[in-house]
Amino acid sequence: MKRLSKNRPLRAKLLGIDVMSVLMQKLFAFLKRDFLEEASYKYSFIASFFGIFLSSATFFFISKLISPNSSSVLAPYGGDYFSFVIIGIAFSGLLAIFQERLPAIIRQAQVTGTLEAILVSRTSIPVILFGSSLYYFLYSIASTVFHLILAVVVFGMQVEKINWLGAVLTFLLTALCFLSIGILSACFILVYKKGNPFSWIYGSVSGLLGGVFFPIKVLPVWIKWISYILPITYSLEGLRKSIIVTSPFSEILPNIIALSVFAVVFFPLSIYLFRLALKKAKKDGTLTHY
């Protein structure tokens, strides 16, 4: 007769040394799940990289209309519009991924019923949220790097000496800020199922006023203040200074501080609100309603 083995030693281990290892294994499990699922849609996987090539090519030809150093507002970024816009679209993709993918994952889990199966497991809410975003985070890094390599190798974007410390810190803080926005969107989906306002309001406003396609200096004064309350403004500013013009760290620091403030406020707040949203869904019995 087959018998089930007991997991008692595991319980003892969990009290001490193996917590980190278990956490890493959980995150890896999420990563593996999402990779296997995404990779099973082979054409979509390949098409997404082809899309990057097309958008890079589009902006390369648009940038031909703006001769280098012709615009004073582009001067702080080296004067080249193509370099400016490639950083904008490559990194704003990160926002789109967190803002759209995380709520989409929660919604899909609601529709299929996997959300209940995950919530019954012994995994905490922050780990579920972070784990569910991990694949898309790494995917966005890969696509951003692909964007930049394509821009440099195929379209001749000028990159001198990258300020790696500034670039990496800005990128990580950017990811944390965008993840928080994604979690806020997921809260809305958890409770109201559809019609996520964070996604379209925040996404559209960030695209228009966050300095993705043009420097915020060109905006009228009466609207420019909105740019300063958007994390993406500081992200792109910090990344452009780190990658295109290789500014010293002291020049990138104000952006890093601003992003840190956003992250410290929004990340715990988003986790707290997600717990509240989950409690409401459990109270209303609507965890798997759609």
Place this chain on the structure above:
Amino acid sequence: MAVLEAGVFGYEKADRKMNAIEVKNVTKVYPAIKGYKELLLHPFQRKGTTALRGVDLEVRPGQCFCLMGPNGAGKTTLIKILSTLVLPDEGKAFIKGHDLEKETDEVKKHIGFALAEERSFYWRLTGLQNLDFFAALNNIPLSKRRKKIQEVIDLVGLEKAAGRRFNTYSTGMRQMMAIARALLTDPDILFVDEPTRSLDPVAAQNIRTFLRKEMVENHGKTVFWATHDLSEAAEFAHTIAIIAEGQIKAEGSVRSLTGQGSFPLKEVYEKAVKEPAPESKAFGN
């Protein structure tokens, strides 16, 4: 006085631990979905549908407990409350003495839930990949995971299908896979929600035998089984509770419910289900 109170509390706690499951006066009212007109005219008015009304239950360890009732009786709501997926509006519930709302993490160590929803798996992943994912989420370390997954797969008899994509499984195999997932943590209590629904008679009988013989008799687990199949409950349950309109209408062994076999279970069931429920205690309805 202080000694007396401590003694009483101590007794209650010890008694609760003797029960695998204890439900005390649990009521659940789901908020009703409002139409646009109602939303505009009475935005703050609370209305709801009562799913459970003051439910009391006790399930002893090692029992096969069948919660029997018609569709919409409140079976799934009660199972979801006991699995920490839905919060009750009133009352308390305990799993092995642990309060469901206050000691959720402790409760999760003792329960396994085989969801009735067969789509609760990742269809483009294989059975093994699905189990590997859920094993990781349940703190089973990598070093022991393969062995554990193989164990539960062998137990439910899906050795040959485990490497296939989940979307190629039959309904019976999916149900078995749901049970396998619930067994990954070797829980003391297994919740199964209509496990034989939409299965052919042979597959249904396999699941029933597996739950009663393998889980309860061989492994000493407590199985909390929701069903609307009378013969299933009569053949496999130690204890049956009949639930209708959110209330437990009758409870006991098959022999006690049928007056030592004096009248058929069907008659008891129909009588219990038809018994009118009192007015809702909670809002709405």
